[in-house]
Amino acid sequence: MSRDTTYRPEASRASRPLLWIATLLAIVTMAPVAWLVGLSIKDNRELMLGTESVFRVPYTLINYINILYSSQAFGWFFNSMVVAIGQTLGVLVLSSLAGYAFARLEFPFRRTIFVIVLFGLAVPEQAVIIARHQMFNWFGLHNTHIGLILPGLSSAFGVFLMTQFFKAIPRDIDEAALLDNASQLRIFWKIMLPLTLPAQATLGIFTFLHAWNDYWWPLISATRKEMFTITIGIASSQQNFAQSEGLGFLSAQAVFASLPVLIVYMIFQRHIVTAVSGGAVK
Structure with a gap:
């Protein structure tokens, strides 16, 4: 026809x-x-x-030449790259493991724990900022890359996304692998994880964008100029920019800071389309 x-x-x-x-x-x-x-x-x-x-x-x-020779933008860029990549890798690992456990394994209080994790979607970051600041101060984690990365690793959205994606994979795949005496770890690593690449690409991009553009927590945790991320660094340059560095130079820094986001999206946009269209599992 x-x-x-x-x-x-x-x-x-x-x-x-x-x-x-x-x-x-x-x-x-x-x-x-x-x-x-x-x-x-x-x-x-x-x-x-x-x-x-x-x-x-x-x-x-x-203005772009001045960035190469007379700007701290490269240091801020490096800090943002470390934080964004660290948070992205951490969220992908933790969310994939948690999502697989919630979707495919049976253990006590599984539903209750999953609901508790989802409560994280309803709690704004500002509600826990004082307690988080005090905890990081006690452990001496302020003005460190670890201190900037750790808060972003708890992604309730990432756990929910990966759980739903793992649930969409047919159970026949697990059963066939179990018949071949494959362990749960082998099933997860060799079979399930490759099927979730579109969802991981989507989650990775969202996490990277959030970490790269984050302003609230780096503003509180990074108090030394050499530990500024690119968002805090550019914001600090805006004070009296007309008398000091100039609007064109500041705009060049903003364009420079936007390049990684553009590159990441261009590389992984195909996986986003696949995840949204539901074509990951055939």
Whole structure:
């Protein structure tokens, strides 16, 4: 049976409003990004006279060159990269193990513990910030990479996502592996884990983005300038920027800080589409 591929003009006309809405949303979303890039390639002296100069030539790359030679942005960038990668790897490992246990294993109080974990979705970070600050102060973890990474490892969303994904995998796969005398660890590592790559890619991207853009906890935990993450470092540079470093230089730092997020999304976007479409398990 062949599909009807006849062109219908009325269907095309009905989709035009949606196309216009999508185009408008794309313009609204990209306009601040284009403005930021424009500011980053303008001379600071011109921007001090008026930001409308962003619409006319000349343009320059001097702000990006200054990042290479006279900026602490690389140190902040390194701190953010360590924290983001550490949190992403930790969340993927812990969430995958917990999700597999909740979805495929039987143990006492499994449902109760799972509900307690889900309560973490309802508790805002601000509600526990004082207790967390005191605990990290007692253990001397402030102004350390470990202190910046640890709070992000408890991901209730990650456990929930991986649990639901493991539940969607047919039980026949487990039974076939058990017939071949495979252990639970081998089933998890060799069979189940590869099937969850789309979900792990999605969770990894969300975790990386959250860790990279996090401002609240690094603002509290990192009090020494050399331990600033990129978000705290750029925010600290905004004070009296017109008299010190300049708006163009600050914009160049923001563009520089956005590159890892763009690269990560471009690499793993195929896995996100697969996870959302439900095509991970055939």
